[in-house]
Amino acid sequence: METLRGKRIVIAKPGLDGHDAGAKIIALTLRDAGAEVIYTGLRKTPEYIARVAVEEDADALGLSILSGSHIELVSATIESLRRLAAEDIKVFVGGTIPTPDHETLKGFGVAAIYGAQMRLEDVVASLADHLR
Amino acid sequence: MSARDGGGERIDPRQPPSPRPETSSGIPLPEFLAREDGEIPGEYPFTRGIFKSGYRGRLWTFRQYSGFGSAEETNERYKFLLSSGSTGLSVALDLPTQCGYDPDDPMARGEVGKVGVSMFSLAEAETVFAGIDLSRISTSFTINGTAAILYAMYVALSDKTGVPRSALTGTIQNDILKEYVARGTWIFPVRPSMRLIADTILFSNEHTPRFNPISIAGAHVRDAGATAVEEMGYTLANGLAYVEELLRRGGDANSFAKRLSFFFYVHMDFFEEVAKFRAGRRLWAKLLKERYGITDPKALMFRFGVVCGGSSLTGMQPYNNISRVAIETMAAVLGGAQSIFTCAYDEAFQIPTEFSTELALRTQQIIAYESGIAKTVDPLGGSEFVEWLTDRMEGEIATILRELEDYGGVEKAIEDGYLQMRIAERALERKQKKDRGETVVVGENYFGAAGAAAVEYGEVFKPDPASEHRIRSRLEDLRRQRNAANVARTLDALERAARTSDTNVMPYLVDCCHAYATLGEMVARLKACWGEFSEPIRL
Numbered sequence: 001m002e003t004l005r006g007k008r009i010v011i012a013k014p015g016l017d018g019h020d021a022g023a024k025i026i027a028l029t030l031r032d033a034g035a036e037v038i039y040t041g042l043r044k045t046p047e048y049i050a051r052v053a054v055e056e057d058a059d060a061l062g063l064s065i066l067s068g069s070h071i072e073l074v075s076a077t078i079e080s081l082r083r084l085a086a087e088d089i090k091v092f093v094g095g096t097i098p099t100p101d102h103e104t105l106k107g108f109g110v111a112a113i114y115g116a117q118m119r120l121e122d123v124v125a126s127l128a129d130h131l132r
Numbered sequence: 133m134s135a136r137d138g139g140g141e142r143i144d145p146r147q148p149p150s151p152r153p154e155t156s157s158g159i160p161l162p163e164f165l166a167r168e169d170g171e172i173p174g175e176y177p178f179t180r181g182i183f184k185s186g187y188r189g190r191l192w193t194f195r196q197y198s199g200f201g202s203a204e205e206t207n208e209r210y211k212f213l214l215s216s217g218s219t220g221l222s223v224a225l226d227l228p229t230q231c232g233y234d235p236d237d238p239m240a241r242g243e244v245g246k247v248g249v250s251m252f253s254l255a256e257a258e259t260v261f262a263g264i265d266l267s268r269i270s271t272s273f274t275i276n277g278t279a280a281i282l283y284a285m286y287v288a289l290s291d292k293t294g295v296p297r298s299a300l301t302g303t304i305q306n307d308i309l310k311e312y313v314a315r316g317t318w319i320f321p322v323r324p325s326m327r328l329i330a331d332t333i334l335f336s337n338e339h340t341p342r343f344n345p346i347s348i349a350g351a352h353v354r355d356a357g358a359t360a361v362e363e364m365g366y367t368l369a370n371g372l373a374y375v376e377e378l379l380r381r382g383g384d385a386n387s388f389a390k391r392l393s394f395f396f397y398v399h400m401d402f403f404e405e406v407a408k409f410r411a412g413r414r415l416w417a418k419l420l421k422e423r424y425g426i427t428d429p430k431a432l433m434f435r436f437g438v439v440c441g442g443s444s445l446t447g448m449q450p451y452n453n454i455s456r457v458a459i460e461t462m463a464a465v466l467g468g469a470q471s472i473f474t475c476a477y478d479e480a481f482q483i484p485t486e487f488s489t490e491l492a493l494r495t496q497q498i499i500a501y502e503s504g505i506a507k508t509v510d511p512l513g514g515s516e517f518v519e520w521l522t523d524r525m526e527g528e529i530a531t532i533l534r535e536l537e538d539y540g541g542v543e544k545a546i547e548d549g550y551l552q553m554r555i556a557e558r559a560l561e562r563k564q565k566k567d568r569g570e571t572v573v574v575g576e577n578y579f580g581a582a583g584a585a586a587v588e589y590g591e592v593f594k595p596d597p598a599s600e601h602r603i604r605s606r607l608e609d610l611r612r613q614r615n616a617a618n619v620a621r622t623l624d625a626l627e628r629a630a631r632t633s634d635t636n637v638m639p640y641l642v643d644c645c646h647a648y649a650t651l652g653e654m655v656a657r658l659k660a661c662w663g664e665f666s667e668p669i670r671l
Contacts, residue, residue, distance in 0.1 A: 017227065018317050021314075025559050027671055029560065043239075043316070045239070068483075069243045069246055072241065072243075096480075098482060116447070117447055117576055120563060
């Protein structure tokens with residue numbers, strides 16, 4: 001099932017959080033689903049990540065954060081995308097995001113938030129839906 | 133008046149007696165039962181444990197991980213934990229401290245005081261440990277990239293508070309190899325990082341003989357995706373890499389090997405966890421004896437701490453985690469752990485509350501004082517099944533070691549990104565097995581309330597948003613108040629020491645701490661000499 005064929009997706013780790021298992025699981029899964037995946041590696045600033053997403057002509061940008069700093073890091077990343085006039089790049093967030101913060105992130109413009117308990121095929125289906 | 137009259141001494145509710153060596157029916161229990169092959173606990177190759185008297189002599193250390201926000205808040209929490217029966221502290225540090233950035237560094241934005249306490253200088257350490265006698269507690273620092281600096285800070289703190297360095301007990305994790313593979317708080321390239329670790333161990337040998345200068349950790353690799361066999365295999369491989377480094381530096385193996393300790397996760401497969409520890413303990417002793425000719429029995433002892441919980445816990449139906457942690461703690465005890473940290477049931481989705489932290493500690497206390505499993509040493513020893521599984525695990529772990537050696541060693545496997553890639557593949561497999569329903573997780577992929585993902589939140593600890601600002605102003609105050617010439621002089625000396633290959637940088641770091649140089653300043657000087665690790669990205 002290559003539901004993401006032709007899509008370019010950047011997976012990024014903003015901030016100092018070094019837990020990258022989730023980011024890599026998603027990167028491998030999206031690649032298996034046909035997407036072109038670019039993984040930034042650890043410890044990247046929001047400004048750097050936004051620039052990579054633009055330079056790679058990404059359809060989507062996935063941010064993985066488990067350190068509790070998602071409010072600051074996500075808003076800074078979206079702000080950077082805006083400054084680069086790249087609001088068309090859809091932003092997704094994964095990691096440990098407490099439910100009460102979901103609305104806040106969506107208010108910043110995040111398209112969807114995925115948690116560790118979600119089935120991978122559901123993540124792929126949801127992404128495909130958003131990127132249609 | 134005698135105790136029989138109902139008078140007598142009142143019990144001290146914080147000091148329960150050691151478990152009595154008899155069953156609840158009064159059947160006396162031997163220290164251990166002899167096995168056919170004659171192997172007894174406390175003797176090479178230590179399959180049955182490193183102490184002849186097991187937990188009868190001394191229970192394991194009950195350790196809880198804590199630390200958040202500002203130094204004052206952390207100090208209060210520590211005093212609370214010590215007053216409720218903790219025997220060791222475990223310091224959680226924020227990510228800027230772990231990655232070598234001061235709170236005012238642009239890289240630290242939004243992360244100051246978040247996942248732990250900010251400890252950017254000796255002044256912060258003084259506040260965190262105010263009113264706590266360092267000679268009477270054991271402190272464990274979960275710190276790696278900047279471990280040498282935090283250790284230097286703790287040594288400087290003991291100097292300042294008049295506690296002899298030789299009285300310090302505790303642990304710094306200081307295991308950089310697994311940071312490259314799983315946890316990600318690396319700073320310098322592999323080579324200088326290995327040198328820095330050898331420096332800390334050699335310094336500790338001389339100055340703080342009761343302090344563990346390294347805790348070689350499989351826990352994070354495991355939590356990221358590795359199997360139990362891989363967790364032990366990669367960890368022993370890393371341990372051997374440190375041994376080789378120390379030998380290159382001219383260390384005496386019989387002496388430094390006593391300073392190596394280990395740290396693992398315990399997940400849910402009960403007997404495999406027990407066998408993992410028995411097998412690892414035996415294999416480590418054999419490797420040190422056969423490869424390096426180490427003869428001192430103390431140097432062959434595989435001492436380890438564990439954490440129960442981690443990725444075996446779920447955000448869905450979180451109270452189920454209390455049962456999981458209890459089972460895992462029993463596996464750790466039957467495997468012979470020296471210290472146990474029990475995760476709070478809510479750790480999968482929030483910073484644990486006082487309630488959940490206390491409950492996690494009570495779980496250990498129930499197992500220690502009520503369950504009776506600590507009364508006899510290695511009670512599973514001699515079980516056909518457990519011995520068979522121990523042998524099988526040992527064989528599998530040895531295979532992993534051989535594979536890594538054939539690849540060219542762990543350092544090469546890390547620099548190439550090979551190990552990182554293997555862990556990522558395992559993580560994907562583990563997740564797919566859950567998704568497909570092959571691995572049963574009660575309350576998550578089975579027996580969950582239909583469609584319910586909701587978690588009931590306790591009184592969640594919210595880091596105070598003003599806390600980051602307060603921490604930054606403390607840094608500004610420090611920069612104004614300290615003697616700038618002293619800071620510059622000690623930092624210059626540090627840089628000179630780091631540029632030579634055979635000078636131990638530890639005494640220079642201690643001097644920097646005494647002068648109130650900041651962590652970020654010390655790291656910047658070391659980066660100027662050694663450069664930074666560049667992460668290989670292979671997927």
